[in-house]
Amino acid sequence: MATHSLSSLPFAVFTSHSLPSKRRLSLPLTSLYGNRLLLKPSTRFVIKHHSSVTTATVSLSLPTAKPDRAPSEKSPKWSSRSIKSFAMGELEARKLKYPNTGTEALLMGILVEGTSQAAKFLRANGVTLFKVREETVNLLGKSDMYFFSPEHPPLTEQAQRALDWAVDEKLKSGESGEITATYLLLGIWSEKESAGHKILATLGFNDEKAKEVEKYLNDDIVLNYK
Numbered sequence: 001m002a003t004h005s006l007s008s009l010p011f012a013v014f015t016s017h018s019l020p021s022k023r024r025l026s027l028p029l030t031s032l033y034g035n036r037l038l039l040k041p042s043t044r045f046v047i048k049h050h051s052s053v054t055t056a057t058v059s060l061s062l063p064t065a066k067p068d069r070a071p072s073e074k075s076p077k078w079s080s081r082s083i084k085s086f087a088m089g090e091l092e093a094r095k096l097k098y099p100n101t102g103t104e105a106l107l108m109g110i111l112v113e114g115t116s117q118a119a120k121f122l123r124a125n126g127v128t129l130f131k132v133r134e135e136t137v138n139l140l141g142k143s144d145m146y147f148f149s150p151e152h153p154p155l156t157e158q159a160q161r162a163l164d165w166a167v168d169e170k171l172k173s174g175e176s177g178e179i180t181a182t183y184l185l186l187g188i189w190s191e192k193e194s195a196g197h198k199i200l201a202t203l204g205f206n207d208e209k210a211k212e213v214e215k216y217l218n219d220d221i222v223l224n225y226k
Contacts, residue, residue, distance in 0.1 A: 062086055064167065065160045076170045079178035079220045081116040086163075086184075088112035093153040096136065097143035102156040103188045103196025104136045116181035117216035127203045135199040158194040162187035173217070180220045182213055 062078050078086075089109025093101045110119050111129040122128075143149075155163070166183035188196040189210050 062163050063155060063160065064164055065157075066164060076167065077178050079116075079180050081113055081220045082179055082181045082184050085109040085113040085116065085119075085181050090152055092133075094149040094151075096133075097145070097147050097149050098140070099143075099147070099149060099153060100156045101153045101159055102140075103159050103162055103191055103194040104132070104140070104199055105153075106159055106162065106184060107188055107196045107199065108132050108136070110181050110185055113181070116220050118181040118185040118213065121182075121209075121213045121216065122185070122205075125204065125209060127200065127205060131203055132199055135202055136195065139195055139198060156194075158191045158196075162191050162194070162196070165190045175218055177218050178220070180217060182216045182219075185213065186210060186217075 061075075062083065086106065086109060089105040089107075089112075090101050092108040092112065093105040096105075098105070108129060110116065111122060111127070111132060113119060162184070164187075166179055166187040169186070170179045170183055188194065189200060189205070191197050
């Protein structure tokens with residue numbers, strides 16, 4: 001069987017602790033015509049690899065309307081689930097093409113994140129993402145189909161007050177630890193005239209359930225081992 005040599009194909013092997021190095025490779029391949037192909041590394045091509053370091057900064061704070069509340073080591077930090085709930089709330093506002101992130105969007109964000117005690121409590125009591133989204137459209141209506149929300153829809157005044165309520169309540173408690181999604185949920189509930197409060201009430205959430213969910217204030221998630 002005839003053998004053809006192809007010397008124009010470069011081959012480089014990279015290792016995590018050294019620069020790219022060239023090694024000889026001999027692979028017998030069968031072509032469509034039954035001939036055997038022999039691949040050899042070429043010295044005419046050099047593949048360079050430039051490593052780079054990417055630095056990511058993760059914020060542990062959410063927006064506040066209180067200018068005197070400067071971040072410090074003593075300031076309570078929001079939990080990762082709360083921050084993700086906030087980010088998912090912004091995304092839900094964008095999906096609905098709303099110009100702002102309201103309490104209803106924050107509520108949807110908690111449910112989209114889904115792993116916090118607040119989200120589990122809501123689902124256990126019949127408050128689901130599908131129902132909240134449906135009630136949001138019923139209450140606030142659909143946006144203009146040609147309108148596009150900003151990348152980060154600004155908070156409504158009620159949504160901002162809900163965030164600040166959560167921080168204030170955490171400070172008042174004197175408890176250590178992070179501000180959980182349960183604080184965020186109760187902050188939404190504290191805004192009586194907000195869309196989030198009205199939607200929760202429509203779906204059966206009330207002051208009694210708010211008292212019940214308070215026991216999860218300092219627990220973002222509890223893992224049960226059997």
